Amino acid sequence: MTRLSVNINKIATLRNSRGGNNPDLIQVAKDIESFGAQGITVHPRPDERHIRYDDVYQLKEIVTTEFNIEGNCEEQKFIDLVLAVKPEQVTLVPDALGQLTSNHGWDTITHKRYLTDMIGAFKKEGIRVSIFVDPLEDMIAGAAETGTDRIELYTEGYANHYHQGIELAAAPYIIAAKKAQELGLGLNAGHDLDLKNLKYFAQNVPGLLEVSIGHALVSDALYYGLENTVQMYLRQLA
Numbered sequence: 149m150t151r152l153s154v155n156i157n158k159i160a161t162l163r164n165s166r167g168g169n170n171p172d173l174i175q176v177a178k179d180i181e182s183f184g185a186q187g188i189t190v191h192p193r194p195d196e197r198h199i200r201y202d203d204v205y206q207l208k209e210i211v212t213t214e215f216n217i218e219g220n221c222e223e224q225k226f227i228d229l230v231l232a233v234k235p236e237q238v239t240l241v242p243d244a245l246g247q248l249t250s251n252h253g254w255d256t257i258t259h260k261r262y263l264t265d266m267i268g269a270f271k272k273e274g275i276r277v278s279i280f281v282d283p284l285e286d287m288i289a290g291a292a293e294t295g296t297d298r299i300e301l302y303t304e305g306y307a308n309h310y311h312q313g314i315e316l317a318a319a320p321y322i323i324a325a326k327k328a329q330e331l332g333l334g335l336n337a338g339h340d341l342d343l344k345n346l347k348y349f350a351q352n353v354p355g356l357l358e359v360s361i362g363h364a365l366v367s368d369a370l371y372y373g374l375e376n377t378v379q380m381y382l383r384q385l386a
């Protein structure tokens with residue numbers, strides 16, 4: 149079964165918009181877990197426009213499922229944060245400074261040496277490592293050479309194209325997943341997954357261990373309520 153990790157960045161965006169503590173990010177994380185989600189994901193960015201570095205320390209105290217921290221390991225502040233907090237999983241994402249949202253995976257061939265060193269440093273501390281990659285076989289082969297435990301397939305391409313034909317949109321992800329399996333890599337996926345596109349993806353991409361979903365899930369919660377929404381997503385994965 150594929151596990152659901154809820155990305156709570158957008159809860160923090162709402163809180164930050166008024167400078168107070170409403171909604172209470174910590175309480176929301178606890179509630180999401182009690183509604184059945186199997187993980188909490190955060191993606192702190194250097195400008196702290198949503199998750200703040202301080203939030204991550206507080207979340208570590210209360211998350212009882214899997215805590216996944218995503219971010220760019222080229223920032224020393226991010227490395228220090230992850231090594232101090234020691235989440236169950238770190239997901240390395242090659243975002244540029246000030247980027248609106250993640251928009252590409254690692255070039256695992258060009259950055260192989262660098263990734264190998266970084267991944268080794270996190271694994272030494274007992275932190276499982278996943279790296280964000282596009283669904284390209286050569287990038288997955290490169291990932292396998294870095295020592296990463298898992299890859300996270302960047303799913304924006306699937307989300308953008310599934311309206312035009314779901315089988316065609318999913319095809320590169322199925323090939324990528326098979327390659328990951330062949331090379332012994334665990335498989336996660338995320339970015340723009342939603343209630344319309346998730347079920348087909350989860351049912352057809354082999355070996356999918358975890359999806360992290362934030363933007364669409366928090367948006368859906370405005371209509372359906374948070375508890376109901378988490379359960380609707382879980383049913384897509386059942």
Ligand SMILES: CC(=O)[C@@H](O)[C@H](O)COP(=O)(O)O
Binds near residue numbers: 155191193218248250
């Ligand atoms: C790696 C990835 O796809 C997610 O982390 C996503 O980018 C969420 O980050 P934002 O909430 O900052 O858009």
Ligand SMILES: NCC(=O)COP(=O)(O)O
Binds near residue numbers: 341362
């Ligand atoms: N890793 C992807 C993630 O955490 C959530 O992405 P999105 O659902 O906010 O696009």
